Amino acid sequence: MHTLIRSFLGLWYVLGALAQTEIKLVADENVTLPCRHSLGHLGIQSLDIEWLSNISDHGKQVLLSYSGGQVYNAENHKGRYSFVSKYLEGDASLFIRSLQPSDAGQYICKVKNAGQYQWSFITVIVLVKPSELACSSEGAQLEGKNVTLNCKSTAGTKPLNYRWVRVNLKDNVERPVQSTARIGPENQLLLHNLSKTDNGSYRCEVSNEVGKRTCDVDVTVQSVSNTGILAGVACGVVVGVFLIFFTVWLLFHKKEFKKREEEEFFNEIREDAEAPKARLVKPGSSSSDSRSSQSGSSSTRSTTNSASRSQRTHSTQETPHGEQRHHCLEKI
Structure with missing residues (x-):
């Protein structure tokens, strides 16, 4: 008899495995894994429901269960898993709070009542949106020079698709980049032989099947003559500040030198004034x-x-x- 029951359960497991459902879900979102049964009418007191996971190296783990009129949560997952609604009447779906990439794997819903079993096998694939982008400009933005616009997403389910466009930030209207621009091996935008026509904002967009991210980089091309003027003005300001400090320093030290001279002069006069007076000696002195x-x-x-x-x-x-x-x- 026991052998027959094991064979029957094994058959259900194999059939369930063959008929398992694959679901793609997005990380950081609340999700629901479906599980419906028709065994509630056989009696609530004998009804058992279990949600198991096969996503760790320790084999199957019980995440959530109902037995003997009580709901039980796994200690290390308390608060993350719960039944959705009317689990006694046929909807034993599992609610997962804030899905994580580590939650990917196989989940099993097992419903038992009065010796009857119903199984659901679900494989969860967790998709991750592109991470926040790091954008920057590399190179001098001068006429005739080359500039590289960098854009990088450090996380996200592959493939990640990169796209560069020019954008008018006032009305957020996008248009293609100029024909002279090139895409680099790491999805950079390469601008060669810059001119005033290259001025503007450039937008990098990174997307995958579950989301996208964007960032903007501004390009302001300056002429070489303007750069020389700005450099001259900057040098003039530096020299002017230096001269002001030098003049103040010179006046201060000149005043100190004059003060020392006056002190030395008065000291000499004081020494002369304190010289001993002369005294006449009478011829008849002893x-x-x-x-x-x-x-x-x-x-x-x-x-x-x-x-x-x-x-x-x-x-x-x-x-x-x-x-x-x-x-x-x-x-x-």
């Missing part, structure tokens, strides 16, 4: 006074001697006779 006078600075002795000589010369001129000189000496 030896101790003479020694004390000799212990003075050399400048004081010089000043004293000079003063003495000047006084004697003056006395000689006023008293030519000996009496007058003697009289002067007595007064001293």
Whole structure:
């Protein structure tokens, strides 16, 4: 008997596998896997429903089940899977929240009641939209030069189709690129021998069977003469700024130099004003006074001697006779 049941189940599995459904779904969207049955009329208490996946290396895993009047969720997938609506009355479809590329694989819906089985086999293919595009311009946008417009999508289900157009951003009207433009090996747009007619916005569009992305690149061609003028103006501004800073620096240091000169001049005057005064020595001074006078600075002795000589010369001129000189000496 058990052998017969296993054979019967195996036959259903093979027939289901041969009749399995393939569904293409889009990543990051909420999706529903269909499963309909007609076993609910045999009694709710004996009804069993299981959703299994065969998408991991660990074999089949139970994602969601109903048994004995209770719904059970897998612990590691709680919140992502649920029954859609009237699963007891015949619609046991599986709701998956935010489908991921890793969800691709085979899913099995098994419904059992009173020894009767119904199976659904679904193969899920997850499609990914193109990723956000990275667009840029490479090369100097000057007359006669070449420019490369780059556009790259780093993710998305292949094949990814690239398309370049010119676009008027005001009214979003697209038109073909000029005949001189070429498409590079990595889907770049190559613009050769630039001229003013190449000015404008260029749009890159990347698409696959589930979506598309776009990005715009602006091209503004400048003449070589204008570039020279701009470069000259830039250099002039730099030189002007340098001269201003140099002038300020020069004035500041000149003021500091003048201030140091004035300080040195006043210091010299102060040193001259503080020189020791000269003192006349009387002829009848004692030896101790003479020694004390000799212990003075050399400048004081010089000043004293000079003063003495000047006084004697003056006395000689006023008293030519000996009496007058003697009289002067007595007064001293």
